[in-house]
Amino acid sequence: VVLTYQNDSIQSKVEGLLQKEATVLGHQILGGFTCDVSSSSSEQHTMDTTLPLQLADVLQDRPLHAIVHSLAHAPNLKTTPLLQTSMEDFTKAHEISAYSLISVARATQSFLATDNNNSSITALSYLGAVRAIPGYNSMGPAKASLEAVVRGLALEMAPSTRVNAVSAGPIATLSAKGGIANFGSMLEDVNQRAPLGNVTQEQVASTVEFLASEGTGITGQTIYVDGGYSIVGGPALTQP
Numbered sequence: 001v002v003l004t005y006q007n008d009s010i011q012s013k014v015e016g017l018l019q020k021e022a023t024v025l026g027h028q029i030l031g032g033f034t035c036d037v038s039s040s041s042s043e044q045h046t047m048d049t050t051l052p053l054q055l056a057d058v059l060q061d062r063p064l065h066a067i068v069h070s071l072a073h074a075p076n077l078k079t080t081p082l083l084q085t086s087m088e089d090f091t092k093a094h095e096i097s098a099y100s101l102i103s104v105a106r107a108t109q110s111f112l113a114t115d116n117n118n119s120s121i122t123a124l125s126y127l128g129a130v131r132a133i134p135g136y137n138s139m140g141p142a143k144a145s146l147e148a149v150v151r152g153l154a155l156e157m158a159p160s161t162r163v164n165a166v167s168a169g170p171i172a173t174l175s176a177k178g179g180i181a182n183f184g185s186m187l188e189d190v191n192q193r194a195p196l197g198n199v200t201q202e203q204v205a206s207t208v209e210f211l212a213s214e215g216t217g218i219t220g221q222t223i224y225v226d227g228g229y230s231i232v233g234g235p236a237l238t239q240p
Contacts, residue, residue: 004035006053006071014231031233036070037100047107055111063113069104069123072097072146074139078181085138093138098145105163106154114160120212121157123150124204125165127230135182147222154220162219165212169199169226192205194227 005014011034035051038209040206055064074093101123112119117164147165154163170186180186190198207225210216224230
């Protein structure tokens with residue numbers, strides 16, 4: 001397992017959590033690197049130089065089988081409606097949330113396993129990419145861009161690498177709770193309307209793991225893991 005994190009302030013939290021999970025699952029953390037894609041200079045330095053060098057050092061000629069792209073940010077998301085979003089903030093949201101997937105794919109391509117569709121890249125998205133979600137504002141177009149990038153990379157990186165997205169139900173992460181104005185209402189609505197209720201982190205992780213497994217024959221797709229919320233229209237059902 002190789003992980004990246006935004007900056008040193010969250011390094012201990014991420015590494016501590018992953019170390020705990022890796023111990024339970026019997027995996028080894030090979031390395032961890034700072035990767036702050038909110039800074040263009042930092043992103044290019046990390047992606048084009050540091051990340052490939054670090055990967056080469058820890059992988060020791062072993063192929064990289066799976067990459068998970070789990071990052072997004074839209075400046076002033078919590079306070080600025082889409083109609084009032086500046087071009088600078090709109091562009092930054094796309095740069096961080098969507099273009100970063102291109103950067104990751106380019107920087108890691110030479111390390112990915114190349115035989116029998118044996119490597120995968122999975123990005124995490126949300127229903128706001130295809131639906132108008134109150135409070136999601138400029139992140140909606142950014143996630144739509146991300147899903148379009150997934151399809152484009154799936155075409156360009158075939159047949160050796162599969163590229164997909166998982167559109168998960170709302171998960172109460174630190175960034176979601178702190179960055180989306182009506183996140184509590186989003187959770188409540190999913191719990192009321194989704195046929196299976198909201199999903200857990202473990203269910204989302206299981207789907208990502210499935211997409212990373214060999215022989216799935218799936219690429220360029222957005223898989224909804226939201227308890228069925230995305231299929232439902234009309235008022236919430238009254239529970240008996």
